[in-house]
Amino acid sequence: MTPSDPTGLLTELDETVQLVDQTGRRHPNPDYDPWVADVDAAALARLYRDMVIVRRLDAEGVALQRQGQLGLWPPLSGQEAAQIGSARALRADDFVFSSYREMAVAWTRGVPSAGLVSEWRGTAASGWNPYEHNMAVPQIIIGAQSLHAAGYAMGLGWDGSDAATISYFGDGATSEGDVSEALVFASSFRAPVVFFCQNNQWAISEPVGLQSHQPLARRADGFAMPGIRVDGNDVLAVLAVTRVALERARKGEGPSFIEAVTYRMGPHTTADDPTRYRTDEELAAWRERDPIARVLALLDGLGVDVAGLEREVAAEAADAAAELRAACIGLADPPPLSVFDHVYAEPNSHVDGQRERYARYLAMFDESGTEASGRVEGGAR
Known part of the structure; x- marks a missing residue:
């Protein structure tokens, strides 16, 4: 009986199918x-x-x-x-x-x-x-x-x-x-x-x-x-x-x-x-x-x-x-907008709208990852 098994049932192996015990001894079993x-x-x-x-x-x-x-x-x-x-x-x-x-x-x-x-x-x-x-x-x-x-x-x-x-x-x-x-x-x-x-x-x-x-x-x-x-x-x-x-x-x-x-x-x-x-x-x-x-x-x-x-x-x-x-x-980071590519098998207007909004959001940043339209030091814009 252990703390993870307060009933004493779930770690008992005597009623369990076992062919090789923990010592490596093989136990014959006519059924298996x-x-x-x-x-x-x-x-x-x-x-x-x-x-x-x-x-x-x-x-x-x-x-x-x-x-x-x-x-x-x-x-x-x-x-x-x-x-x-x-x-x-x-x-x-x-x-x-x-x-x-x-x-x-x-x-x-x-x-x-x-x-x-x-x-x-x-x-x-x-x-x-x-x-x-x-x-x-x-x-x-x-x-x-x-x-x-x-x-x-x-x-x-x-x-x-x-x-x-x-x-x-x-x-x-x-x-x-x-x-x-x-x-x-x-x-x-x-x-x-x-x-x-x-x-x-x-x-x-x-x-x-x-x-x-x-x-x-x-x-x-x-x-x-x-x-x-x-x-x-x-x-x-x-x-x-x-x-x-x-x-x-x-x-x-x-x-x-x-x-x-x-x-x-x-x-x-x-x-x-x-x-x-x-x-x-x-x-x-x-x-x-x-x-x-x-x-x-x-x-x-x-x-x-x-x-x-x-x-x-x-x-x-x-x-x-x-x-x-x-x-x-060696795994390359995927293009950010690719997250929308395989959401549905067919084109979906709701996903297309999300893609457009995310593309506009990404366009706010320059290549260094900072906001292209200005920023406030030490806090959010």
Whole structure:
């Protein structure tokens, strides 16, 4: 029992799907082992590589924000297994609807470095073309992406496609009306969607135990869909349960709800100070459940040269971080009036009027940024 879990229910893992424990020991599971039978040592090493690289990219994102190169950054450290395990279960034609924290998912979908940071640097309204990566741009409005995923999935069903959608959101979003509405629609129309909740224990500064006195996966019962609770720091288990949920969706059996029990090791965003609401003891306890360390321990037990693997992947991660930094700093500021270019697909007189007024405002300034028509020292005109 911790301050973030006053009921003692939400960090218990004994009722949770777990294939690899925090020591790296593999636990046989007749229900889920067949779903990861293809994951040999080489495949595990690739999952390890994924997680190490995205953790390094995340650290670089934090550093760039602290250095004034980004306006904000939402860290994902600690949640690598939840994001990589689920994302690697997807097919290329599945469509992703994420919140603002799923940088790792975007990375697996092939989003380039500049796309990962352009929104946070303020040089673009969105980081990438959704149809190039089958992933919508990050949703800032809490839980809204769940409705988008349900609607898109309904369309897939009507089109006769066996593709699926997945919606990522946090534990706090489960208290939003949008998520409940999405669950209703998905259940009613048996939409091929996976609702993937990353229970990272904190909705900004509010503990998950405050909004739910039972595991979040049980909320699925009220919507007539299966709720699966998985150790979100076990990449193999996450891969397995996501594959199960996706298979149900493809077979026309409707939506599933996955609760991945994990932990946000850093702040909610770089504008947050988590020391104000959680303890060092809690942080240390979750550090023992590190998702990357347990995969490395499992690989060591399988006889893999983990020292060599660590060196190789660390070098690759460093290169990826350098590429992210160069891409970020190399982003050019867009022309000021371009902010109006893609508000609507078709011309819109209201937006045109805003553009004209803003153009007149900009015309008041000379090239140095001072007002061309005069100014008052020490105050406004």
